[in-house]
Amino acid sequence: MFILAHLSDLHMELRPRLLELAGKRGLGYINRHCGRKYIHRRETLDAITRDVKANAPDHIVVTGDLVNLSLPIEYAAARAWLETLGPPHDVTVIPGNHDAYVPAALGGPEKAWSGYMHGDDGVAAGMFPFVRRRNGIALIALSSGLPTGPFMATGLVGDAQLGRFAQALDETSGLFRVVLIHHPPQSPPNRRLRRLVDGAKFRQVLAAHGADLVLHGHDHCRTVLWVDGPNKKIATVGAPSASARTAHRHENAAGYNLFQIGMEDNTWRCELVARERSPDGGVIEVERQVLF
Numbered sequence: 665m666f667i668l669a670h671l672s673d674l675h676m677e678l679r680p681r682l683l684e685l686a687g688k689r690g691l692g693y694i695n696r697h698c699g700r701k702y703i704h705r706r707e708t709l710d711a712i713t714r715d716v717k718a719n720a721p722d723h724i725v726v727t728g729d730l731v732n733l734s735l736p737i738e739y740a741a742a743r744a745w746l747e748t749l750g751p752p753h754d755v756t757v758i759p760g761n762h763d764a765y766v767p768a769a770l771g772g773p774e775k776a777w778s779g780y781m782h783g784d785d786g787v788a789a790g791m792f793p794f795v796r797r798r799n800g801i802a803l804i805a806l807s808s809g810l811p812t813g814p815f816m817a818t819g820l821v822g823d824a825q826l827g828r829f830a831q832a833l834d835e836t837s838g839l840f841r842v843v844l845i846h847h848p849p850q851s852p853p854n855r856r857l858r859r860l861v862d863g864a865k866f867r868q869v870l871a872a873h874g875a876d877l878v879l880h881g882h883d884h885c886r887t888v889l890w891v892d893g894p895n896k897k898i899a900t901v902g903a904p905s906a907s908a909r910t911a912h913r914h915e916n917a918a919g920y921n922l923f924q925i926g927m928e929d930n931t932w933r934c935e936l937v938a939r940e941r942s943p944d945g946g947v948i949e950v951e952r953q954v955l956f
């Protein structure tokens with residue numbers, strides 16, 4: 665049995681200097697402080713982190729939006745948090761749109777979180793996808809985070825990365841293939857400004873080359889949706905924010921998912937265990953579902 669923990673969307677923010685709030689960063693800061701500043705809390709993240717560690721997963725993945733405005737002080741705080749979570753060998757990180765919030769921030773996450781964003785084969789940070797293999801599990805890590813205009817949070821994988829993604833899926837065939845991407849592969853029409861722009865192409869690659877599990881964040885919701893694979897449907901599972909003090913509009917309170925993965929009769933089995941912050945401040949199991 666291999667236990668994989670999935671966290672996402674911490675939105676760690678530290679007080680910026682005024683000079684750092686030009687353009688989209690300023691709008692994002694105002695937006696946050698009008699509505700969301702009481703939502704993402706460090707003490708909530710710490711409670712979730714303690715619970716993750718108490719469950720002793722074999723590996724942890726973090727699917728982006730570790731920070732909020734892509735400022736160097738935020739990157740450094742996120743790095744310090746990652747080091748409390750585990751060493752780079754046991755923790756895999758991909759960027760989200762808030763980690764590449766403005767063009768000047770491009771390349772920042774790869775530098776600040778170096779080691780956590782590397783493939784096993786020496787592929788340098790910044791080249792996506794990268795692939796890690798752990799006990800029969802292949803983690804295929806993509807980047808969909810890129811700077812966008814104000815009030816937009818779309819993502820893009822891009823044709824070049826999609827080509828390498830298809831190749832990585834073929835090369836890891838037979839392993840339990842877990843695909844990591846920040847944006848959900850498919851969004852409803854009311855999330856148009858927050859969707860994965862080339863989601864249809866991404867799903868075509870999955871349909872042609874197959875995978876066992878797709879893990880994403882971005883929507884701050886615990887969701888399980890199924891997309892087409894070559895022989896069977898593929899589960900795409902969204903994690904809530906790991907720092908949300910309470911449920912907020914359509915979003916869940918802070919939580920994370922554990923996947924118990926094993927081989928039975930030559931077939932991969934996977935059970936999802938969702939854990940969430942409870943009103944008394946603890947973290948409890950809220951859902952258990954055999955995916956396959």
Ligand SMILES: [Fe+2]
Nearest residue numbers: 729760761882
């Ligand atoms: Fe996001």
